[in-house]
Amino acid sequence: MRRYVIIGNGVAGFSAAETLRARDPDGEILIVGDDPHGYYSRPGLAYLISGEIPETHLYPISEEEERQHSILRHRSCANSIDPAAHRVSLSDGKSLQYDRLLLATGSMAARLPVPGSDLEGVLKLDHLEDARKILKLARKARSAVVVGGGITALELVEGLLARGVSTHYFLRAERYWSNVLDETESRMVEDHIRKQGVEIHHKTELVEITGKQGKVTGARTQDGRLIPCDLVAYAIGIQARKDLAEACGIQTERGILVDVYMQTNIPDIFAAGDVTQYFDPLSGKYQIDSLWNTAREQGRIAGLNMSGECVPYQKKMALNVTRLGGITTTIIGRVGSGRDSDLSTISRGDSESWRQAPTSAMVQEGDGADRLRLQIGQENIIGAVVMGNQAHSYALQELIIQRVDISSIRDGLLRPGAPLGKLINDFWLRRKGGNAPQ
């Protein structure tokens, strides 16, 4: 009987465990996790702080279901790996032998590199405990400063607003999430949160958090302004939790390097999820995602290969359906480029592959509550951002992921003022063999 040890009790680790159980009914599967709350939805944390869901809704699977899969959970932190002895040492003094090991240790928020960042009232959003802390401190707080770009920073802004905390948002850049969104899209998001009372400070850098008796009292900017506040929340990017791998000789760059079988350079050790940097054949580069679906799929593929199969991970176009400042947004394929000075790396719910756009034409429709932007290559749509009305989101996901040849409607899409949504819809229905509306 084989023994599989999985370090990390997030979606990648759990998806691998489920796959292993299906493929190897007799194998012993042990998940080591240092989060006392087990396996829950991290994207759901944003909805917890905004008050839209209770904590009980975060759990995709009950402990009872986990037991039915005969997956054993060990609540501890893995401290070191001895690849030669096939052994993992844990913080509780125990050690575990493995035949196959999976590293699914995820990522964590990049630290805020300013004086005062250890004061009480400085907040991030990685884990359920962070969300609980935000809820607790927000009860007494009157005002907050949020720092950073991407999805999580905005979720912090919205969460604090929902808790009645008057919120300032610091952006180093001239506009929100400039390397993924275009100017109109950034403006739509900013207008939306401004209407809810958020004060946005562009080209503003936090240089110091001031405090009194160990608690936050204000946020100082590069031009000497001091914004009085009780809380400073930050989301300036993520870092892969790769220390364990590095210490035992596993090859890493920004994440753990894996081949298409999710295998590391060390025999019998695999990796999946946010902690990995995988080879993307489209761009020819090793890339990082922080996407729930990517982590789940990588966990599944790692599980298959750990059980003895030989199945390559086929990177799909990165996709996220999320909410930006209250606007439902689908981001898919390659839509942006460059760096965003508000993020040290990518943010949560983000993919490096979104910024790998080859030469393409941009067309767009709408700029009020709803907007559709398409990046059009020679024969395919290579990326899309759908904000507000999601009527065309599914068709676009399919057209982009399947790299459907759209040559027959390309000229029509590129014509100034073209009804993009209708053209896409009619094309999609014709392709599906349905009746296109006239």
Ligand SMILES: Cc1cc2nc3c(=O)[nH]c(=O)nc-3n(C[C@H](O)[C@H](O)[C@H](O)COP(=O)(O)OP(=O)(O)OC[C@H]3O[C@@H](n4cnc5c(N)ncnc54)[C@H](O)[C@@H]3O)c2cc1C
């Ligand atoms: C606030 C927030 C919003 C997000 N929004 C979106 C979104 O809109 N869309 C989207 O697609 N994705 C989103 N994400 C990202 C998504 O949640 C991650 O991509 C996904 O959770 C990654 O799964 P994972 O299993 O690789 O890692 P994780 O979920 O990070 O799980 C790793 C686990 O391993 C544990 N661990 C680490 N080291 C050790 C060790 N040495 N010993 C034992 N245990 C260890 C960690 O504590 C953790 O529990 C969001 C994430 C957050 C936090």
